[in-house]
Amino acid sequence: MLFNLARDVQWLLDNPQISRPLNWYYQQYMNLLMSRNIATASKRVNQKKLFDEFLFCYGQDILSYLDSCISLDNQSNWLFSIVRKHRKSFHPTRHILMMRFLCGSVREFFERTSSKYKPFGNPPWICFNGAVDHYLQPVIEDVKLSHCLENKKPLGTFTCSCGMVYSRTVSKSEQSDGYRPNQIITYGDRWHQKLQDLVENKNLGLRAVARELKVTTRTINRYVNKFGLNASWQSETTNFCHVNEAQQADNKAQNRQDWLELQRQYPDATKTQLRNISPALYGRLYRGDRPWLNNNSPFLQKPSVSVNKRVDWGKRDQNIKIQVEKAVQDILQEEKPQRVTLRKVGIMTGLKALLEHKLDKLPLTKTYLQETVESVEMFQDRRIEWAIKFLEQQGEEVKSWKIMRIAGLKNNCIKRVENILY
Structure with a gap:
């Protein structure tokens, strides 16, 4: 592996003309990740899958030797950052590791990733307009890529010169372009004109019109009503x-x-x-x-409500307070800080409804929650202290901007960070 990496370095030194802008590398990484189903068409990366496959490719020993260790728990590690929009530079060794992981070698990376991600293959694509001569012929050259909001798969919107526009998604097993569209956006003017001619001038029946235009009878009826045509079958x-x-x-x-x-x-x-x-x-x-x-039905007969006076609220309060204390301690001991809220405590104990609606009957629990539930400002302070401790453990220099990034704070918290830090 080290020998192969050395060959990649040698190739880079022999070809200095291949230098590219930072955003170019990000775009090529995303294209290759999408082609391997590690990222969606919306450029959302499956970090768990990326981590597993990358670690399987190299192993921790090689990564440690190259000072490029990764951890799934650390969301800001270099592997996850390098597949985000490049707002900073990365060491060339890590770029080489990424290129070899995606393409097998640096040379193949630069030679194979110059084209865009093409989930539907190369043009032309098939037109499904039954009113024109090129029906079911590959004549479409224009496609606009996006992603389906339901399943996050690539979504292509195909526009033909005849005016027809349709969209469809791509499946994992799809390798060719002979599939029916998921949705017809518009059939186009030529299809509409032929529909009017068949219905009003030639006076054909419903099924005959559907056969001529290669669509269902329901589609014909919908467009006849939409355009207000006088059909013989109406x-x-x-x-x-x-x-x-x-x-x-x-x-x-x-x-x-x-x-x-x-x-x-x-x-x-x-x-x-x-x-x-x-x-x-x-x-x-x-x-x-x-x-x-x-x-005109019998009224609902409500059962008589009996007051249950057998609940020992004092004993229940003591038991619930013990459960709440344990839940709070579990929240505070989580590796990444989580805010202590009444809702989160209720979910962890399974007593959310009781804590929200019957807290006044639990004075011990109520007093304890009032002392431990965190406000936004209290939680921000705890995150800042955690970020400082994290940086010190990593042996990094403690800076305000690093603290804000790790703690996930916005720019308006800079004064709070500086007050705690200094």
Whole structure:
């Protein structure tokens, strides 16, 4: 491994003309990470997967020998930082390690990563416009890349010269471009004009129009209604709808009458009991006439509320205080500081609802929480002290900007940092 790294260094020294801006390296790293499914199309890196594969590639001994050790617990280590936007420089050895990890050698890295990330392959791509001659032909040259908000996969928006625009995602096993689109954004003017000609001028039927335009009958009906076209099949559908609406009105009236009759037969039955007696009738009213059903059903019979006076709140307060104290100690002992809040303590103890609504009945617990729950300022001070201790343990120089970065503080906290530091 060291010999291979030396060969990479020799190649770099022999080719000084390959120097690139810092952001170029970041972009190439991201392209290769996305191609290996370590990063998403939105450039979100799976740090656990990157750490595991990188460590498997080199091992801790080589990384330690090159002063480039990494730790999964340290979110600011150089491996995670080098795949973020480059706001600082990194040692050339670490760039070489990253290049060899991604491509096998530095030479292959510079020769193979000049092109952009292409999850859908190279153009042209297929057009699905059934109104043009190049239907199902690879003629599309334009694609815009983004990422799907649902599954974070690459999302391509393809635009054809005929006006059709569609989008689709790429699957892990996809290697070619013959798949149907996930969504048709627009069919284009040529498709709309042919639809109007087939419907109004040639007077074709619904299924015939769908076959001509290579889409479903539901799509044809949607666009006919959208553009207000006079289709031959609409008059038949309208007549059928009138007859169907009259039949539905009669059925609704009969269902209402049957429901009222059922209540007369069982005057003491509740709504749930009536539902169990005639589930089919209840289902028809629930799906098609729910407001009437709710207004013409027996009222909900609330059970009598009994006051439970057997709770020993004093003993419960003592037991809960012990659990709360343990949860607070667990929070304070976490490696990375976590704020002590009533909500977090409640979640850790499983008593969140009780602490939020019945805390006044637990005076011991309430007093303890008032003394230990941290405000924002208190938590900031504790993070600053933790960051100072962390830097001292690492043998690094303690600086205000380092403290703010490690503690995750904003610029408006600089005075607070300086007060504690000096």
